[in-house]
Every structure is written in structure tokens, then in C-alpha cells.
Amino acid sequence: MKNLSDRVAVITGAASGMGAAMAWRFARSGMKIVVSDIDGDAAAATRDALVAAGHDAIAVRTDVASPDDVDRLADVAYAHYGAVHLLCNNAGVVPGGRHRLVWEYPLEDWKWSLDVNLFGAVHGIRSFIPRMLAQNVEGHVVTTASVAGLVSGAGSVPYSAAKHAVVRVTEALYAGLRERGAPIGVTVLCPGLVNTRIYDSERNRPAELRAAAGPAEESPELKAIAERLYADAISPEAVAELVHRAVLDNRFYLLTTESFDGSIRDRLEAILERRNPDFASLLELSRRDVAEREQPR
Ligand SMILES: NC(=O)c1ccc[n+]([C@@H]2O[C@H](COP(=O)([O-])OP(=O)(O)OC[C@H]3O[C@@H](n4cnc5c(N)ncnc54)[C@H](O)[C@@H]3O)[C@@H](O)[C@H]2O)c1
Numbered sequence: 365m366k367n368l369s370d371r372v373a374v375i376t377g378a379a380s381g382m383g384a385a386m387a388w389r390f391a392r393s394g395m396k397i398v399v400s401d402i403d404g405d406a407a408a409a410t411r412d413a414l415v416a417a418g419h420d421a422i423a424v425r426t427d428v429a430s431p432d433d434v435d436r437l438a439d440v441a442y443a444h445y446g447a448v449h450l451l452c453n454n455a456g457v458v459p460g461g462r463h464r465l466v467w468e469y470p471l472e473d474w475k476w477s478l479d480v481n482l483f484g485a486v487h488g489i490r491s492f493i494p495r496m497l498a499q500n501v502e503g504h505v506v507t508t509a510s511v512a513g514l515v516s517g518a519g520s521v522p523y524s525a526a527k528h529a530v531v532r533v534t535e536a537l538y539a540g541l542r543e544r545g546a547p548i549g550v551t552v553l554c555p556g557l558v559n560t561r562i563y564d565s566e567r568n569r570p571a572e573l574r575a576a577a578g579p580a581e582e583s584p585e586l587k588a589i590a591e592r593l594y595a596d597a598i599s600p601e602a603v604a605e606l607v608h609r610a611v612l613d614n615r616f617y618l619l620t621t622e623s624f625d626g627s628i629r630d631r632l633e634a635i636l637e638r639r640n641p642d643f644a645s646l647l648e649l650s651r652r653d654v655a656e657r658e659q660p661r
Pocket residue numbers: 376377378379380381382383400401402403426427428429454455456457458480508509510511554555556557558559560561562563564565568600
């Protein structure tokens with residue numbers, strides 16, 4: 365998209381972190397903002413702050429795991445503003461708890477992660493793309509995946525598997541829109557660690573998906589490392605700046621750091637060379653990411 369002024373942006377998970385930062389960044393470009401989040405009070409607070417700063421915004425409580433909720437979000441956005449030009453499928457959650465191996469996760473973690481991280485994006489595409497195509501004007505879709513959707517290994521599987529699928533779905537969206545010759549660009553945002561409230565995702569877990577035994581506690585060492593890593597990670601505002609640029613430049617793959625490049629390359633080369641992979645842990649890669657930022661080359 366070249367012209368953002370007076371256009372309409374719908375952002376899911378916009379009450380916190382990267383979603384909120386995108387709402388502010390695109391509002392400052394003159395866009396009208398539909399602030400959507402499962403936390404209705406926090407979404408309303410973000411809308412109030414935007415409006416108080418002179419921007420045009422509405423808030424819609426939406427659980428992206430629900431296709432009906434996302435359809436309603438589209439209904440409200442189109443009823444209020446008459447069009448949608450930028451859709452940011454951004455809402456996401458990381459199930460908490462100690463490091464587990466793939467056979468150890470409760471099914472509730474799988475269901476919650478896939479419902480929000482994968483189906484949230486699928487619902488956004490299904491509810492908005494047909495209406496955006498019917499408008500036949502310039503538009504853009506940003507989907508927030510993660511570097512966890514590009515690297516692999518033993519840990520964080522319900523989250524990483526969902527993000528791998530999100531990358532695949534977003535690639536299909538990009539290819540499908542090109543096949544159609546539609547004037548809608550696509551970006552798959554794959555951040556490294558960002559200082560947001562993602563580490564506190566459990567606040568949004570639906571009651572029916574609480575595992576019978578409750579979420580297992582992290583080891584104190586893992587918790588301390590993760591908290592420090594998040595505190596030292598880049599700001600959501602810095603990511604929103606990159607997203608803004610990617611929308612203007614129509615850039616598809618958007619990574620916020622080069623720290624994971626080696627692991628992405630190793631995985632792809634192992635596939636192409638038909639050799640067994642040697643995966644580093646996501647925690648170790650994140651630690652390297654933050655350390656490299658502290659000592660810029
Ligand atoms: N923070 C990181 O290090 C990091 C790295 C890579 C990718 N991501 C991804 O970035 C995206 C944004 O997360 P963030 O880091 O800003 O975290 P955040 O927790 O600060 O914000 C996420 C927002 O999503 C909302 N949300 C949660 N479940 C929802 C649902 N079912 N429906 C609608 N909204 C829901 C939350 O209420 C919250 O406002 C997520 O997709 C996340 O997976 C985060």
C-alpha cells in the first residue's frame with residue numbers, strides 16, 4: 365500500500381504488545397483503527413487513548429478462536445467505516461509451563477494454541493479476504509507468525525507447530541492473491557523475542573482449556589532466564605515501525621533479527637542435503653539473539 369491516510373486498519377490482539385504498537389503506528393499515518401482483542405476492557409482503553417490523542421478508532425471485543433466472533437468483527441468494521449484496507453492477524457498466545465517434550469503436552473495446550481494462533485489467522489482470512497477482494501482497492505494483510513515458525517527442535521511444540529502452519533497459510537494467501545491478480549499485498553511477520561506480555565499469555569486461556577492438573581510451573585531457572593530475555597528484547601514499537609515499512613514496501617517475509625538465520629539455513633540445508641538435522645533450542649537461540657543485540661557487530 366502506498367497511501368495509508370484515511371484508510372481503515374483492523375488489528376487483532378491490539379490491546380497489548382505488538383498489536384497495540386501497530387495500532388498507534390498506523391493511526392499516526394492517518395489510518396482509522398479497529399482495535400480488536402479478547403480483552404474487551406483493554407481494547408476499549410486502547411481505543412480511548414487513541415481517540416484522546418486525536419485519532420479515529422473503535423474497539424470490538426473479539427475472540428479470534430471463534431469464527432462467529434471474527435465474522436462479527438468484519439461486520440462491525442464494514443458497518444462503521446465502509447471498508448477495510450489493512451488487516452493485521454496478530455493475536456497469539458504461548459501456553460505456559462515447564463519445558464516439555466512433544467508427547468508430554470496436555471491436549472488442552474494443543475487445542476488452545478492451534479485455536480488462537482492458527483485458526484485465528486484462518487478465521488481472519490476467511491472473514492475479510494472475500495470482502496476486501498470485492499472492494500477491489502489497494503490493501504494489505506499482515507499475519508504475525510514468529511521465528512518459531514521457521515526454526516525447529518524439541519521445545520515449545522504446540523506454539524511452534526501453529527506458527528509453522530501460520531507461515532504456510534500466509535504463503536498460500538500471498539500466492540492465491542497473486543494468482544487472482546488482486547491489489548492486496550501480504551506480509552508474514554516473524555519476530556524474534558519482543559518485550560510484550562506474551563510470557564503472561566495464560567491470562568487469556570479459556571476456563572474449559574485449563575488442563576485438569578493446571579499449568580505446570582516453570583523451573584525457577586527457566587523463569588528467570590525467560591523474564592530477563594523478554595526484558596532485554598526489542599520493543600513492540602520498534603517492530604511496529606518495521607511492519608509499517610513492510611506494508612509501504614509490500615515486503616512479504618519480515619524478520620526482526622538475523623540471529624536465527626543460521627538455524628533457518630541449517631534446517632533447509634539438512635532437508636536439501638538429505639542429512640539428519642542438528643536443532644538448537646529456541647531458548648538458546650533467543651539468548652543469542654538478545655546477547656548479539658547487546659554487543660552490536
Ligand atoms: N513477544 C514475542 O517475543 C513474540 C515473538 C514472536 C511472535 N510473537 C507473536 O506476536 C503476536 C502478538 O503478541 P505479543 O507478543 O504482542 O503479546 P501480548 O500478550 O502483549 O499481546 C497479545 C494480545 O493478544 C490478545 N489475545 C490473546 N488471545 C486472544 C484471542 N483468543 N482473541 C483475540 N485476542 C487475543 C491478548 O489479550 C493480547 O492483548 C502473537 O501472535 C505472538 O505469538 C510474539
